[in-house]
Amino acid sequence: xxxxxYYAVLGVDAAATAVQIRxxxxxxxxxxxxxxxxxxxxxxxxFEEIVQAYRILSDPTARTVYDRRDLVGERARPxxxxxxxxxxxxxxxxxxxxxxxxxxxxxxxxxxxxxxLSRCEPCDATGADRGAEPTTCGxxxxxxxxxxxxxxxxxxxxxxxGTRVAEPCPACRGRGVTSRRAQxxxxxxxxxxxxxxLRIPGEGHAGPFAGPRxxxxxxxxxxxxxxYTRKGDNLYCEVPLAMVEAVLGCRIRVRGVDGLIDLxxxxxxxxxxxxxxRGRGVRRLAGEGYGDLYVTARxxxxxxxxxxTHEMVRELARLLPPRSDADNAGSxxx
Numbered sequence: 001x002x003x004x005x006y007y008a009v010l011g012v013d014a015a016a017t018a019v020q021i022r023x024x025x026x027x028x029x030x031x032x033x034x035x036x037x038x039x040x041x042x043x044x045x046x047f048e049e050i051v052q053a054y055r056i057l058s059d060p061t062a063r064t065v066y067d068r069r070d071l072v073g074e075r076a077r078p079x080x081x082x083x084x085x086x087x088x089x090x091x092x093x094x095x096x097x098x099x100x101x102x103x104x105x106x107x108x109x110x111x112x113x114x115x116x117l118s119r120c121e122p123c124d125a126t127g128a129d130r131g132a133e134p135t136t137c138g139x140x141x142x143x144x145x146x147x148x149x150x151x152x153x154x155x156x157x158x159x160x161x162g163t164r165v166a167e168p169c170p171a172c173r174g175r176g177v178t179s180r181r182a183q184x185x186x187x188x189x190x191x192x193x194x195x196x197x198l199r200i201p202g203e204g205h206a207g208p209f210a211g212p213r214x215x216x217x218x219x220x221x222x223x224x225x226x227x228y229t230r231k232g233d234n235l236y237c238e239v240p241l242a243m244v245e246a247v248l249g250c251r252i253r254v255r256g257v258d259g260l261i262d263l264x265x266x267x268x269x270x271x272x273x274x275x276x277x278r279g280r281g282v283r284r285l286a287g288e289g290y291g292d293l294y295v296t297a298r299x300x301x302x303x304x305x306x307x308x309t310h311e312m313v314r315e316l317a318r319l320l321p322p323r324s325d326a327d328n329a330g331s332x333x334x
Contacts, residue, residue, distance in 0.1 A: 005088075006053035006066065007053075008091070009049055009050060010054065010057065012024050013091050013117070013205060014088075014091055014177065015117050015175060018058065021057050022054075029047070029050060029054075064127075066088075067088060067175070067176075067208040067209060088207050088208065088211045090177075091117075091204060092204045093215075093217065094217045095112055095218055096220075096221060097110065097188075097218055098221050099220055099221070099222050100222075101222060101224065103222075104190075104191075104192045105257045105282050106257070108188050110188065111184070111186075112184045112186050113184075114182055114216065115180070116179070116180065116182060116204060116205050116206070117179055117206050118178065118182075119210060120169060120172035120175070121171075122171045122172075125177065126209065126210075127168055127172065127175060127176040127209055128168065129168060129170065130169070132166070136164075138164075139156075140155035143155070175208050175209075176208045176209040177205070184200070184203060184216065186200070188220065189283075189285065190283040191233070191283040191284060192285065193220070193285070195221075197217055199217050200215060201215050202214075202215065203216035227255070230282065233284050233285075233290065233292075234281045234292050234294060235291065235292075236293075236294045237254070237293070237294075237296070238295070238296045238298045239252060239295055239297060241297050241299050241300065242300060242302075243299060243300070245265060246265070246268075246270070246297065246299045247267065247268065249266050249269070251263070251264050254277075256277070256280045257281075258280075261280060263277070269297050271298055271299035272296060273296070274294050274297075276294055277292060279292065280293035
């Protein structure tokens with residue numbers, strides 16, 4: 001049976017202090033107490049799990065025993081199966097990264113500063129003070145194994161070592177890990193968007209007592225661009241058209257994410273009419289290909305015309321075909 005990650009239950013990391021653990025428990029206990037959630041059938045189960053996590057992590061001895069057991073399934077494996085030695089797996093590390101619009105759609109390589117738990121160098125991740133002498137484990141009598149349910153299993157108190165250290169390392173307070181800053185070179189592919197996540201295995205927090213590292217999860221936040229509106233892999237933009245260009249048609253150049261694109265505007269284009277440019281949007285993060293670019297025409301009506309130009313527009317109106325009754329429905333003109 002796999003044991004829950006009690007640190008994750010309380011929402012704290014593996015290096016949390018006793019005060020941080022107590023505050024996290026108090027906050028969650030108030031939120032999930034059955035006394036205030038009597039209508040929720042799941043509240044009691046969640047509350048019991050929170051109480052169990054706090055019971056283990058608030059007791060220094062029980063917490064040390066828990067940390068020396070592998071989180072992923074090695075906790076109760078028989079010794080004959082060759083259980084892995086070492087502490088539990090470290091927590092995942094979530095790091096937010098801000099990107100410009102061009103960096104997101106084109107991809108970028110950046111160095112990300114991260115604060116993560118790493119193995120304690122003074123004690124070499126053992127958690128024992130320098131020069132401390134190990135003592136025989138009283139739980140298993142130094143054998144490293146115990147009998148449970150008629151089967152021989154690894155001793156949970158000493159993690160099968162047969163010995164325990166009573167004097168903890170002052171640098172890591174017996175945890176085997178300390179906080180350290182590092183620079184991580186990250187390659188972000190093209191197509192990242194706000195909320196996109198990139199998982200880098202084995203670059204998160206180190207686990208206590210030489211446990212394996214968790215993963216580094218980079219979460220991106222993309223700044224908006226004044227020219228485009230992004231919806232998934234598609235981009236939307238507007239282009240201004242002079243009235244003459246809309247009436248007679250023209251060829252214009254639209255700026256896409258990868259350069260200028262020729263777009264033919266047909267005669268009689270209406271303001272608000274949208275043109276679809278296939279494959280000129282954002283590269284798909286999952287899968288192959290690109291999204292589309294949607295270009296909406298915005299016809300600009302000139303202002304401040306002189307009398308002569310006004311007369312020419314009136315002459316043009318007399319030459320143009322009259323609006324149909326359907327076009328005039330619901331409108332009134334004096």
